[in-house]
Amino acid sequence: MFDRLEDLVLRYEEVMNLLSEPDVANDNARFRALMKEQSDLAPIVEAYKQYSSHKQNIEDSLALLEEETDEEMKELAKEELNESKAEVERLEQELKILLLPKDPNDDKNVIVEIRAGAGGEEAALFAAEIYRMYVHYVESRGWKVELLEADETGIGGMKNIEFMVKGTGAYSILKYESGVHRVQRVPETESQGRIQTSTCSVAVMPEAEEVDIQIEEKDIRIDVMRASGNGGQCVNTTDSAVRLTHYPTGIVIYSQTEKSQLQNKEKAFALLRAKLYDLELQKQQDAEAAERRSQIGTGDRAEKIRTYNFPQGRVTDHRINLTLYKLDKIMNGDIQEILDALIAADQAAKLAKMNDK
Missing domain, CATH: 1.20.58 (Methane Monooxygenase Hydroxylase; Chain G, domain 1)
Structure with a gap:
C-alpha cells in the first residue's frame, strides 16, 4: 500500500x-x-x-x-x-x-426512475412522495433536478416518474437507492382505518454519453404526436411529444415535458441511452455475481431495501438493519444519515473482501 x-x-x-x-x-x-x-x-x-x-x-x-x-x-x-x-x-x-477501486460511473449525473408497484392508487401516491423526498434531498446538496417524464394520476399520485439529477458525484451517492421501497400506513382512501402495505421501485442509472452507448438508426423508430395530460401550453396543440421504440430491447420511451419537439427528443434519447447502459452494467454485474453480492450499491432491483412505517414514525433500511425514528424529516429529504451508513457498510464489505484475498 x-x-x-x-x-x-x-x-x-x-x-x-x-x-x-x-x-x-x-x-x-x-x-x-x-x-x-x-x-x-x-x-x-x-x-x-x-x-x-x-x-x-x-x-x-x-x-x-x-x-x-x-x-x-x-x-x-x-x-x-x-x-x-x-x-x-x-x-x-x-x-x-x-485506495479502494473506484466505480468509473461515480462522478456521473444520474437518471432516476420511480414506478408505483403493489397497492394501486396508494402506491402511486407513495411514488410521488418518494420523488418529492429525492427532490428535497438533491436541492439541499445544491444539485439540480430535471424532470424527464411523469405519468400522473388524478389525485396527486404518479404511476411512474423519470428525472435527471445533475451534480458532481451524484451516482456515487444515489446508487444506493435502487430497489423496492415499501410503505405501511392507513391510506386516505381506507374508510375502515386498516394499515395497508404498498410499494414502489426505484432504479438509479448513470447518465450515458453517446460514447458510452451507440444507438443504430435502424434499431430505432421515432414517432411524434400531440402531447396529452394535465394542462400546459403544448398539450393537444402541437406535435411536440416524442415516442422512441428500440427494436432490439423493446424499450419504449415517451417524452412530452417540453414545448419543443427537439427538446423532448433529446430527453427521450438521454433516457434511452441511460436504460441501455444500465442493461450493460446489469449484465456485467450478473457475470460477477459474488462481487455484486459484496457491494451494497449494486443489489438486486427486485430486493426490498427499505420500509417506511407511518404509524410508528420509523424508517428501516433492511440491508444494514438501520432503523431511524424520524420519518417526517426523512420524507422531507433528510436521508443523508441513511446514505452515509450505506456508504460505510459498502466500504467495509469491500475492505473485508480485499483482506480475504
Missing part, C-alpha cells in the same frame, strides 16, 4: 507541474483530464502527508521519552505520542478506503 502511495505522490507532483505548462493550458481536453486527475489524487496525497507527519511525531516522541528526565516534558511527550498513534490508525483506515 505504501509503495503505491509514494507513486501517487510523485504522480500528483507531476500533474501539478503539467498543469502549469502553457501547452497543456491551451489543450482543453488534456487540461480537463489533468484537472480531474488532480482532483482525484488531492485527498489521497493530503491524507498520506498527514499520516507521514504523525508517523514522524511518534518517532520524535519516543526519542524524547528516552532522553528526557523532566517529568512534565515526559507527560507532554506521552500525550503527543498517544494522539499521533490514534491519528495514524484513523488515517491508515482512511487511506485504505481512498
